[in-house]
Amino acid sequence: MFHLLLTACLAAEPATCAERLLPAPSPLTREECETGAEARAASWLATHPDLAGRGTRCAATDSLPALTLSEVVPGVLVHEGTPALPDRANRGAIANLGVVIGTDAIAVIDAGSSRAEAEALFAAIRLHSPLPIRALIVTHMHPDHSFGADLFREAGAEVLGAPKLAAGIESRAAAWLQSYPPQVGTKALLGTRPIPPDRGVAEERIDLGGATLHLRAAATAHTDNDLTVLHAESGTLFTGDLVFNGLLPTLDGSLTGWLGWLGESRPEVRRIVAGHGPAPLPWPAGAAATRGYLDRLRTDIRAAIAAGQPMSEAIRQSHPQDAARWQGYDVSHPRNASAAYAELEWE
Numbered sequence: 001m002f003h004l005l006l007t008a009c010l011a012a013e014p015a016t017c018a019e020r021l022l023p024a025p026s027p028l029t030r031e032e033c034e035t036g037a038e039a040r041a042a043s044w045l046a047t048h049p050d051l052a053g054r055g056t057r058c059a060a061t062d063s064l065p066a067l068t069l070s071e072v073v074p075g076v077l078v079h080e081g082t083p084a085l086p087d088r089a090n091r092g093a094i095a096n097l098g099v100v101i102g103t104d105a106i107a108v109i110d111a112g113s114s115r116a117e118a119e120a121l122f123a124a125i126r127l128h129s130p131l132p133i134r135a136l137i138v139t140h141m142h143p144d145h146s147f148g149a150d151l152f153r154e155a156g157a158e159v160l161g162a163p164k165l166a167a168g169i170e171s172r173a174a175a176w177l178q179s180y181p182p183q184v185g186t187k188a189l190l191g192t193r194p195i196p197p198d199r200g201v202a203e204e205r206i207d208l209g210g211a212t213l214h215l216r217a218a219a220t221a222h223t224d225n226d227l228t229v230l231h232a233e234s235g236t237l238f239t240g241d242l243v244f245n246g247l248l249p250t251l252d253g254s255l256t257g258w259l260g261w262l263g264e265s266r267p268e269v270r271r272i273v274a275g276h277g278p279a280p281l282p283w284p285a286g287a288a289a290t291r292g293y294l295d296r297l298r299t300d301i302r303a304a305i306a307a308g309q310p311m312s313e314a315i316r317q318s319h320p321q322d323a324a325r326w327q328g329y330d331v332s333h334p335r336n337a338s339a340a341y342a343e344l345e346w347e
Ligand SMILES: [Zn+2]
Pocket: 140, 142, 222, 241
């Protein structure tokens, strides 16, 4: 199986270049890859006006950079991201990503933080299966989960997300494209372009042949566009960022809504793949740390509001006892406390 690679450089910074993979919807022989390569590259560059091309080549699947995928149960694969805040060392590749392979088609759960990460996930998938990638399911809007989506659309997948995902990405993308490059480096994001989903879904069933996925949008919790994916045959639930481990949860939706989601009974779920941290984990034990942190946050901020403390004082004094167990605590906890105060003062 061969893939077209294009060396692309930033038009404004011609020394900043990277090889980009232009995926074909179905596997190509070397001859098929080489036929029309220049035309395919030109057509792709036309949609990326910030880039200039410097030649193409065709490469075999096993020569491409590929993410590590581990099998959770037969046909369900997971890539574990680095449980840390995005930085230049991890290039933003911090989220867990999922792949479900049926007998007819493949679905991907979250696209990674950049086109480069999505390409490495695509290459890893192609080491396992040549089947068509029918769907990319984006669990929510945050860049570490959504920024690689474009690559999978080019590979032929329909991009699905919660009904409010498109509005979330549209309202935040411009700000993220300013704030994200200084965190992870410009080169890491070369060719990356946030896109809205092709379709919003509140509930949907996808049959991949011997593997059935149930998609369900949540009420506002981590964000207002969280979507979970259950692999029905094994009871494996991809929670997106409704569950964190290792990296401190970040509140960008509703604290009470999130605790409500975590408190629901789910007898069909045996294990979860959280958005961050080790995967898989048993349910509900694997969500206990997230629930414990958010519960204490609510208790502390409610107490501060009841005592008449201003927000600045409440943020300073809210101090969950397990701070040392979380990555990103110093950056994310003050933001969480501030968001919680703004939400809870109107209870
Ligand atoms: Zn998130």
